[in-house]
Amino acid sequence: MVWGRVDITSLWALRCQGCLALAMPGKEWCRRCFEHLPVNHSACPRCAHPLPATSSSCGGCMKQPLPMDHVFSPFLYDEDIAWLIVRFKHHADFRAGHNLFRLLEGHLYKVSDADSPALLPVPSHVSRCRERGFDPVWWLAQRVARRLAWPLLEAHKRRATPRQQQLTRAGRVKNQRQVFEVPDMTGKTVWLFDDVMTTGTTLGSLAQACRARGACRVNALTLARTPASHESASMAASPRRTP
Numbered sequence: 001m002v003w004g005r006v007d008i009t010s011l012w013a014l015r016c017q018g019c020l021a022l023a024m025p026g027k028e029w030c031r032r033c034f035e036h037l038p039v040n041h042s043a044c045p046r047c048a049h050p051l052p053a054t055s056s057s058c059g060g061c062m063k064q065p066l067p068m069d070h071v072f073s074p075f076l077y078d079e080d081i082a083w084l085i086v087r088f089k090h091h092a093d094f095r096a097g098h099n100l101f102r103l104l105e106g107h108l109y110k111v112s113d114a115d116s117p118a119l120l121p122v123p124s125h126v127s128r129c130r131e132r133g134f135d136p137v138w139w140l141a142q143r144v145a146r147r148l149a150w151p152l153l154e155a156h157k158r159r160a161t162p163r164q165q166q167l168t169r170a171g172r173v174k175n176q177r178q179v180f181e182v183p184d185m186t187g188k189t190v191w192l193f194d195d196v197m198t199t200g201t202t203l204g205s206l207a208q209a210c211r212a213r214g215a216c217r218v219n220a221l222t223l224a225r226t227p228a229s230h231e232s233a234s235m236a237a238s239p240r241r242t243p
């Protein structure tokens with residue numbers, strides 16, 4: 001964005017988003033903070049759960065696979081990533097949103113798909129969007145779809161549901177049952193999109209709705225993944241840094 005002779009975006013980049021030290025040229029981070037971001041280096045290809053080394057499916061997927069064929073989450077829901085997500089979603093901090101997209105953008109080359117897929121963001125109920133003043137997942141998904149040159153599809157949430165973070169795993173499943181209305185997807189490959197995947201209940205419910213409407217392959221892309229052992233921390237929505 002250019003204002004007069006000054007590129008405003010370059011002004012944002014002067015200070016590191018993490019520690020306020022000088023950022024690397026053209027980046028939102030200093031080298032130290034960037035190298036300490038919680039990257040999900042090796043993960044289960046079915047559910048993106050972090051694993052010690054990239055291998056076949058994790059134990060959880062061996063026992064009870066999720067309805068998605070493949071999930072890719074480049075970051076873990078921890079430290080600066082969790083802090084940025086909370087800033088963006090709950091405080092409408094669009095600098096944090098811009099930064100999250102820039103981080104995700106750096107990993108989108110790993111999401112190539114020869115099947116001409118479409119991107120389907122997890123919808124929020126209109127009451128939740130009004131409460132926040134915007135839809136953070138849709139905001140990010142628009143930029144991801146543009147960057148990948150994929151069509152963006154729209155689903156609807158039939159009813160408002162309690163926040164997933166406040167529920168047990170069984171409660172999450174009940175909460176999301178038949179809650180999504182999706183367009184016809186006959187023969188399509190679709191990538192679902194969300195900011196964070198915790199148990200995968202929401203994405204699983206949307207994946208089932210897509211399959212019921214004819215999708216032949218359903219993958220998912222999320223910015224961050226909450227490791228299973230961190231689920232209770234995520235439910236309290238309390239990253240270690242205080243926003």
Ligand SMILES: [Zn+2]
Nearest residue numbers: 016019030033
């Ligand atoms: Zn820094």
Ligand SMILES: [Zn+2]
Nearest residue numbers: 044047058061
């Ligand atoms: Zn898995």
